[in-house]
Amino acid sequence: MQVRQSVDLDVYPDLIVILLGFRVSRLRGLLSLLRIGRGLRRIERDPPEGLLGHEQFLFAWNHIGIRQYWRDLDSLERFTCAMPHIGWWRDFARGDGGAGFWHETYSRNGMMEAVYIDMPQPIGFGRFAPPLAPVGPFLSARSRMKRT
Secondary structure: OOOOOOOOHHHOOOOEEEEEEEEEOOOHHHHHHHHHHHHHHHHHHOOOOOEEEEEEEEEEOOEEEEEEEEOOHHHHHHHHOOOOHHHHHHHHHOOOOOEEEEEEEEEOOOOEEEEEEOOOOOOHHHHOOOOOOOOHHHOOHHHHHOOO
8 A cells, every 4th residue: 555645844934955966077076085084974963053965876886976955044054154165165165176066945934046066967947047146145045046
């Protein structure tokens, strides 16, 4: 017999879902992936405040995906502005680590945003939406979400 179930999201009015991808493009990217992987295992063992769920999957042998559910945008931002995330981002932003990164953020209230860094071809929203440089007022996810 088929089992059907739904969920009551009313208890999470400010829910944020974020999809992240990390794509290895050169051999040195495997080292970056291993460093990120250690950090992700830590997050699974000891979730930061506001992280409701964390799942990993593969898009391809060299492209991992992560889906996270956050109670609200404030919780996600607190995490991204603290260690270990700030360290990962600093290391990745230093330059050619042989990998690309992207994320797309979806808010229950309908706001969405995305950023793509060193991806070899467009993915997700980047396949159809006009590009917008993530600089100045559009540097943060919150700013990109609230621009409309």
